[in-house]
Amino acid sequence: MSARLPVRPASSRGVPDRPARSRQRMIVSKPPETSIPMRSPPLSPDAARAEELRRRREAESEAALREIDEAYRQDQMAEFGRRYGKPLLAGILLALVALGGFLFWQHRQEQERERGSEALVTALDQVEAGNLAAAEQGLAPVLAEGSDGARALARMLTAGIAAQNGNARRAGEEFAAIADDGSVPAELRQLARIRQVALQFDQLPPQRVVALLADQARPGQPFFGSAGELVGMALLEQGNTQQAGALFGQIARDAAVPESLRSRARQMAGLLGVDTIEDVREVIGQQGAVPQGEAGPAAAAPAAE
Structure with missing residues (x-):
């Protein structure tokens, strides 16, 4: 009795076994089915007339509401005008x-x-x-x-x-x-x-002159030179030579005072023993004189010849 050979499955005959993942790749996916929108069935003539009537009523209602709002605003404006x-x-x-x-x-x-x-x-x-x-x-x-x-x-x-x-x-x-x-x-x-x-000035007492011009006879005031000169003369009449000399010295040193007034104040201060000359050459030049040290040699030159 002859021995039977083992029978291989049909799926494995002559074809090598493939892994399961390879078989899955060979599966072709079906395209998705597209859904077609469903059209509503046409309205019957009665339903169409009812829909048209409904739309007309809505439009009429909106127009009526607008008219009511406009009339209300006009009434408010009229009331405001009547009141205010x-x-x-x-x-x-x-x-x-x-x-x-x-x-x-x-x-x-x-x-x-x-x-x-x-x-x-x-x-x-x-x-x-x-x-x-x-x-x-x-x-x-x-x-x-x-x-x-x-x-x-x-x-x-x-x-x-x-x-x-x-x-x-x-x-x-x-x-x-x-x-x-x-x-x-x-x-x-x-x-x-x-x-x-x-x-x-000649009719007023010296102390009255000082009292009237004391605020103006100070450095920095707009009319310091003129007021200070009058006060200085009043102080001299009172016999206050020291204070008068100091005031004339301030006037003479103040560059804001006119030069003619400064020159007078410089002379008065010098008479009262107050030295107000800071630059001798400048003062001599303003007075139109020439220093002796500069004119002496030039004037003596012809005599030496």
């Missing part, structure tokens, strides 16, 4: 009137300043020409209707004209009134005080 319209209109008109009045006032002020400036310039020209009466007459409108600044300048010019006419008493009183007027600018008040004291 007249006061608001009155306030606007009042503001316009106030603005117009301010612009008119500003225009008038500018015109007055221009007229005052022209009158002052004309008066100065008349004073320089020697027509004092015409100058004083031209200042009369400025004194009556000019601005505060123009009126103060006109008062100063009027007092100066009185002084030039020889009426020192009237001029001194006018300068004193200007100096005591708080509405006048401070610089003009200080200048008016100096002019008053200068005109009334």
Whole structure:
């Protein structure tokens, strides 16, 4: 009895075994199925008419709501106008009137300043020409209707004209009134005080002169030179030579003081024993003299020949 050979499976006959992963790669995937949208079935004529009627009603409702909102806003505006319209209109008109009045006032002020400036310039020209009466007459409108600044300048010019006419008493009183007027600018008040004291120096006691000009007779003040000179002379009349000499020395050393006033102060300080000369050559050059050390050899040269 013959032996049977073992039978191999059909899948392994003549074909080598492949791993399971290779067999999986050979599987072809099917493309995904695309879904086709379903169309709604057409409406019947009755349903279409009902849908159209519904849309019309929605549109009419929206239009009615808009009309109601517009009417409500108009009612609110009308109520606001009835309640606040007249006061608001009155306030606007009042503001316009106030603005117009301010612009008119500003225009008038500018015109007055221009007229005052022209009158002052004309008066100065008349004073320089020697027509004092015409100058004083031209200042009369400025004194009556000019601005505060123009009126103060006109008062100063009027007092100066009185002084030039020889009426020192009237001029001194006018300068004193200007100096005591708080509405006048401070610089003009200080200048008016100096002019008053200068005109009334012989009539005023020395202590009164010192009291009137003590604040101005200090270094740094705008009229230190003029005020200090008057105070120094008053101190001399009081017999206070040491203080007077020191004051004249300060005036002589102050570069802001005019040179003519510094020269007078330098001479007064020298008479009182105060040395104020810091640079001899500069002082001699200002006085127009030539130092002897420089002119001596040159002048002596012809004599030596």
